[in-house]
Amino acid sequence: MxxxxxxxxxxxxxxxxxxxxxxxxxxxxxxxxxxxxxxxxxxxxxxxxxxxxxxxxxxxxxxxxxxxxxxxxxxxxxxxxxxxxxxxxxxDDKAQNEIWGADNDMWMASPYAPMGVAVPTDGGYVLNGRWSFSSGTDHCGWVMIGAAVGDKDGNRTGQILHVVLPRSDYEIDADSWNVVGLRGTGSKDLIVKDAFIPTYRTIDAEIVLSGQGWKHAGRDETLYKFPFSYIFPLGITSALIGMTEGALACYVAAQKERVQVSGIPIKEDPYVLFAISEAAAEISASRVSLLEMVDRFWDKTEKGVEISFAERAEGRRTQVSAAWRATRAMDEIFARAGGAAAHLNTPMQRFWRDAHVGLTHAIHVPGLIYHSAALTQLGGDPQGAYRAMI
The missing domain is CATH 1.10.540.10 (Acyl-CoA dehydrogenase/oxidase, N-terminal domain)
Structure with missing residues (x-):
């Protein structure tokens, strides 16, 4: 494409x-x-x-x-x-037809975190709750969000759904997004009050997380057999690496004719030249490691070979590591960019802020992922929260 x-x-x-x-x-x-x-x-x-x-x-x-x-x-x-x-x-096909039938360019926002509660009723559920971090939501006509199934009193039962609902069924809190980075994403809060969600617009989250969504929908394309735990974070990590590439490009462009206070041109400072090459290599390595894992998973999936938990854990470790590695490399050049890079009218500071905020996303938190990947390597079998998003 x-x-x-x-x-x-x-x-x-x-x-x-x-x-x-x-x-x-x-x-x-x-x-x-x-x-x-x-x-x-x-x-x-x-x-x-x-x-x-x-x-x-x-x-x-x-x-x-x-x-x-x-x-x-x-x-x-x-x-x-x-x-x-x-x-x-x-x-369900009915949900896909409802959203894409009239407009195949219809956008959907998220998030998947089960911040609200869906109480069963005839033909579906009644949904209430507030969800944070709905990126791009102002430009979306639908939303796909996570919801905990509740009992008749609204108490969570333990089952989680992914549900879709139209823009008319939720409110965007316009004042909920005022942050230091990724400001332009408009990742605002959503509020849902007593929205009816028909059953066909829901799917048990476990079906998706277990990688069985393609069977549920009767699909056989390689793309839809890909593990959710790798493809969902892929767009986020890819964006973060792109930001660091943008920062590097800004840095290089600004340094070509720069002369330091000492009077030495950047082109003649071996320490800065080393830092540029080191940062470029680290950002490139982050990119390559992420894409290599995509290719590896695709090849196995296309051959009908299931991606094991150990491989998925390695894949998530690769994503997290790539994000942190690229951001650390960006920090090395930002620290050598001179005071001009801090001006708000220069794009480098925005890439720097955006990448650091992107690093705070839940999928980039290394703790549980690194724990599970290492434990699996040592022959252990992570359970409970240690299997989350893997």
Whole structure:
């Protein structure tokens, strides 16, 4: 799907130019959202029968990286909203037809965290709750969110659902997103009050998390057999790596003619030159390790070989490590960028802020992931929370 990336790059200057306004608006500008929509990036993982491309996840990741290197917030929205069509492909056909039947460019926001409660009723559930961090939500007509199933008194039972509902059934808290980085993502809170969710617009989260969504939907395409625990974080980690690539590009452009206070041109300072090469190599290694794992998982999935828990744990460890490695490398060059890099009218500081906020996302927290990956290597069998998002 090189054509998708080509279409994004045709609007590269506009996306870069709109980044500052997006920060002020605390959402993508309408022009940036239109550039994403027109490019088709949100349809890359969407089923072909609904106007999607069913692209290789590597191509999706590379496209998200390139977009985030133009503007972190735009890449972040592409990476997160772009995964939701993959998730919807596991739902009942009736839900897919309802959302894509009239408009195959319909966007869905998230999050999947079960912050609300769905109480069973005739034909479905009644949903209430408040969800945080709904990236790109101002430009979406539907939302896919997690919900705990409750009893008649609203007490959580332990079962988790993923549910979809239209924009008319939830409220966006416009004042809930005022942050230091990724401001342009508009990752605002959603409020749902007594919304009826028909059963066909729900799916047991365990079906998705266990990698059986493709069976539930009667699909046989390699793309939809991919492990959820790898493809969902893929867009997020790809966006973060793209931000560090954008920061590196800004740094190199600014340093070419820079002369230090000492009077020594940057080009003649061996210590700075070493730091540039070291950072570039680390960011490149982060990118390569992420994409290599995608290719490895794809090849096994295409051959009908199940991805084991140990392999999934390695894959998640690779994602987390890539994000931290690239961010640390970016820090090394930002610290050598001079005071001018801190001015708010320069893009490098925005990449730096965006990447650090991106690193705080739950999928980039290393503790449980590293624990589980190492324990599995040593012959252990992680249980409970140590299997979460693996």
């Amino acid at each position: 090189g054509q998708v990336l080509d279409r994004i790059m045709q609007h590269a200057d506009e996306i870069r130019a709109d980044a500052a306004e997006g920060e002020t608006l605390m959402r993508l500008t309408d022009a940036s959202a239109k550039s994403l929509r027109d490019s088709g990036v949100i349809r890359m993982l969407q089923p072909k029968e609904y106007g999607g491309f069913e692209s290789h996840p590597r191509e999706f990741a590379e496209t998200v990286m390139a977009t985030a290197a133009l503007d972190g917030a735009t890449g972040w929205v592409a990476g997160i909203v772009g995964v939701h069509p993959w998730a919807l492909a596991a739902f």
